[in-house]
Amino acid sequence: MRRVIRIAICMLLCTQVGRAQELLTVKEAIAIALENNYDIKLFQNNLRVAQENVTPGNAGMLPTVTGNFNQNNSLSNSNQTQANGDVRALDNAKNNSLNYGISVGWTVFDGLGMFSRYETLKELQKQGEAELQRSVVTRISDVISTYYTIVEQQNLLSAIDSSIVISQERLRTAENRFSIGKASRLEVLNVQVNLNTDESNRIKxxxxxxxxxxxxxxxLARELQQDFQVIREVAIDETLTLGNLLEQSKSTNPDLILISINRRLAELEEKTVKANRYPTVRLNGGYNFSESESSLGFVAQSKSRGLTYGVTASVNIFDGFNQRRNERIAKLRIENADMQIEQMNLQIESEIAQAFNVYKTNLELVKLEEKNEQIARQNMNITLDKYKIGTLSAVEFRDAQENFINAVSRYNSAKTQAKLSETLLMELIGKIEL
Incomplete structure (x- = not known):
């Protein structure tokens, strides 16, 4: 019986890896998620769009060149009365015209609005990078949390397996004792009920x-039914401090980065709106060719080519007070952004402080449950000795057995919860290191 108990304990405490199943580490799981996860791929594509948009031409800083081609043909019955009274008539008179050339336009001044638009495009790229970072951190946190939850539940399954082994041996012992008259049938039935309970719990x-x-x-965006094994060891970083976490969050938390970018965008929007108060100066030029033919008229055929150039300037004089309204709205958006930054800072600090308290509590629970597990193991050994010599009932042995299994389960749960609280802290500061 003692040998069976030892085997059960080894099954519970040692890492068991199925040969036919894939061994998936948490690092490998994260690597697969970063490569396959659909949300991350979507944010990566959005970032590429933002990167493609950061060009001087998209901000209106470069000239535009346009090729033009126009051809018109007509057939008509014409009657012309000239100044001297002569009448000229022609049926199916042909009139053809052909125009083609190149035109160039370049806005050289628009109140510096083109520069604020270019800076806006750069900030939108930074926004895409921050959103991608937030998505990556969130996905990594989800993978870690799910992975170590599997570890916890797998360890609980191993605990139940160990309990089944012990219960099976207890049943054999009880049946042997019953056969020689040292135990009642009731004891055998109680042990059988315990074994059935363990097997039912294992199925669940x-x-x-x-x-x-x-x-x-x-x-991980892969085959849902793909089976795998997890590593049972849980490594916990016990060196985290609240001050360092709060300091790091100011520069790495994705939400704080995004809210700062939004404020910068509000400032650039105000500059773009104010640019409408100034004149817009545009240079125009081109080189055009034209040909025309007429069956009836003073000019039967003409051709021309030449350069055109000039400058246009326009300024908004009155637009129904819309300019003033837009500037006020832009200022209000900046004020809102400032308040959102303060609100987000306070919220992040509060979440980190609460998560840190949970983290420290879980670390203390790990130490406590480790001691409880050791005590429960000693109690199990003592109970086993008493059960062998018949000074302990099957019900009392079952209590010791359950206490040991529960102690081991609580110890594994405490380690998992400590790891999850550590992961939450890393997610809040926006920087998860493996």
Whole structure:
């Protein structure tokens, strides 16, 4: 019986990796998610769009060149009465005209609006980068949380397996004792009920693990039914400090970065609106060719070519007070952005402080549950000795057995929760390091 207990404990505490199943580490899971996850791919494409838009031409800083071609033909019955009274008539008179050339336009001054638009495009690129970073951090956090939840539930499944092994041996012992008259039939039935309960719990727990693996496969964007094993060891960083976390969050938290970019965009919008108060100066030029033919008229055929150039200037004199309204709205948006920055800073600090308290509490629970697990193991060994010599009932042995399994389960749960709270802190500062 002692050997069976030791085997069960080893099954519970040692890492078991199925040979026929893939061993998936948390780093490998994250790498697969970053490569396959659809949300990340969408944000990557959005960032590429923003990068493509950052050009001087898109901001209106470069000239535009246009090629023009126009041809018109007509057939008509014409009657012309000239000044001297002569009448000229012609049926199916042909009139043809052909024009082609190149025109160039260049806005050389628009109140510096083109420069603010170019800066806006750069900020939109930064916005895309921050959104991609936030998506990556969120996905990594989801993968880590799901992975270590599987670890916790897998360890609980192993605990149930160990309990089944112990219960099976207890049943054999009880049946042997009953056969020689040292135990009642009631004791055998109680042990059988305990074994059935353990097997029922295993079926339920196995289903929990399978569903969690489906959730993780979904995050990795791969075959949902693909089975795998996880590494049971949970490494926890116990060196985190609240001051360092708060300081790092100011420069790496994606939400704070995005809100700062939004304020900068509001400032640039105000500059673009104010640019409408100034004149717009545009240079125009071109080189054109034209030909025309007429069957009836003073000029039967003409051709011309030449250069055209000039400058146009326009200024807004009155637009129904819309300019003033737009400037006021732009200023209000800047004020809103300032308030949002203060609000977000306070919210992030509050979330980090609360998460840090949970993190420290979980670290203390890990140490406490580790001691409880050691005590429960010692109690299990003592109970085993008493059960062998018949000074302990099967019900009392079952209590010790359940206490040991629960202690090991709580210890694994405490380690998992500590890891999840550490992951949450890293997500809040926007920087998860493996």
């Amino acid at each position: 727990q196995e289903n929990v693990v399978k569903n969690l693996k489906i959730v993780l496969n979904n995050l």
